[in-house]
Amino acid sequence: MVITGAAGFIGSRVAAAAARAGHDVLAVDAPDRALAPGTVRRRWDALAVPKAELDLASADLSALASADAVVHLAGRPGIRSSWGAEDAIRRDNVDATRRVLAAAAGRVVVASSSSVYGSAGRDRPTREDDPLAPASPYAASKVAAERLARRRPDTVVLRYFSVYGPGQRPDMAFHRFAEAALAGRPLPVFGDGRKARSFTHVDDVVAATLAATTAEVPDGTAINVGHPEPVTVRAAIALLGRVLDVRPRIEWAAPVAGDADRTWADPARARELLGWTPRIALADGLADQIAWHRGNLRHAETAPRRRSALDPEDAGHLGNVGHLENAGHLGTAGHLENAGHLGDAGHLGDAWHRESATAVL
Numbered sequence: 001m002v003i004t005g006a007a008g009f010i011g012s013r014v015a016a017a018a019a020r021a022g023h024d025v026l027a028v029d030a031p032d033r034a035l036a037p038g039t040v041r042r043r044w045d046a047l048a049v050p051k052a053e054l055d056l057a058s059a060d061l062s063a064l065a066s067a068d069a070v071v072h073l074a075g076r077p078g079i080r081s082s083w084g085a086e087d088a089i090r091r092d093n094v095d096a097t098r099r100v101l102a103a104a105a106g107r108v109v110v111a112s113s114s115s116v117y118g119s120a121g122r123d124r125p126t127r128e129d130d131p132l133a134p135a136s137p138y139a140a141s142k143v144a145a146e147r148l149a150r151r152r153p154d155t156v157v158l159r160y161f162s163v164y165g166p167g168q169r170p171d172m173a174f175h176r177f178a179e180a181a182l183a184g185r186p187l188p189v190f191g192d193g194r195k196a197r198s199f200t201h202v203d204d205v206v207a208a209t210l211a212a213t214t215a216e217v218p219d220g221t222a223i224n225v226g227h228p229e230p231v232t233v234r235a236a237i238a239l240l241g242r243v244l245d246v247r248p249r250i251e252w253a254a255p256v257a258g259d260a261d262r263t264w265a266d267p268a269r270a271r272e273l274l275g276w277t278p279r280i281a282l283a284d285g286l287a288d289q290i291a292w293h294r295g296n297l298r299h300a301e302t303a304p305r306r307r308s309a310l311d312p313e314d315a316g317h318l319g320n321v322g323h324l325e326n327a328g329h330l331g332t333a334g335h336l337e338n339a340g341h342l343g344d345a346g347h348l349g350d351a352w353h354r355e356s357a358t359a360v361l
């Protein structure tokens, strides 16, 4: 089984679980293409399965042809960072997917996203046949990748909903909240905290993904992989406070253009076709993720300093500058935006949000 994006948050868990389940795994990634290349490179180096460092948008992909299944998780994730990064998004999410679909000979499982739907309604969860309404370059790239996937036989599209858990990407909400809370800083929240998400634990996502490599599924079918109970950001923060036994302080920031008010997964198709239903409740999953952050903190405090004190990633678990690394690979606009929520540069970030929102609407 080939797993692309295997150095990433979800891919590394899928690769480890597939190896544990007895599959012959080939991990594929191009860590320098990641949003957080330092973190991803270290995870890549530690990954204990056979690996091939391949840029899927340009490398020879003949290694994919001998696999029974390719799980295609590589790409450029994230709505916020996709504004201003349209070329990179097209390259890593659409061009790379086209090449993977062409190079593979067996089943391909393609990672898509709940963002293809735009916002869910209030009266019922989103079903796979509901109209698509992508509202960001990232969501549009996933719609384009899905369209490519539908043209190829033996392909399954998984629409993941807000994945969290150990190893979560540094640009994602719970990661930023947990790091802030553990450092005694206010939690940086975009918008008013009333947005609701079908937060889904990464180990549930791994189970659905592995099930999709062999399940009998009509070609090109899209399947929601999301927890059926949406939770608001405010409620998730309250849970986080309980796990940490602190009363979180919040630093409100302008909402992100293209970010849905609500995602809400209808899980019926996943249950029917994959025999999958999410098992991990948010309170337990958050405790799991916090334990991972605490482990990182202990590591950062006790590890001998091999890298420069100014290395932004080393500083990542110790203070605000940690996520500057992520910003560095997003182009100028992305840089301002990500940096905006990390400290003094805050107003640049907010101004950029307003600007991009104006440009888009």
Ligand SMILES: NC(=O)c1ccc[n+]([C@@H]2O[C@H](COP(=O)([O-])OP(=O)(O)OC[C@H]3O[C@@H](n4cnc5c(N)ncnc54)[C@H](O)[C@@H]3O)[C@@H](O)[C@H]2O)c1
Pocket: 004, 005, 006, 007, 008, 009, 010, 011, 028, 029, 030, 031, 032, 033, 034, 035, 040, 054, 055, 056, 057, 072, 073, 074, 075, 076, 077, 078, 091, 092, 096, 111, 112, 113, 114, 159, 160, 161, 162, 163, 164, 169
């Ligand atoms: N995390 C979520 O909540 C979520 C939600 C919906 C969809 N997804 C999708 O799931 C997939 C995995 O997401 P993640 O959160 O693990 O992201 P991630 O950034 O941690 O992992 C993506 C990996 O893809 C690799 N990559 C990027 N471009 C590449 C290229 N051209 N060639 C080879 N490798 C390349 C990166 O190096 C990285 O390791 C992505 O396709 C993402 O869009 C994620």
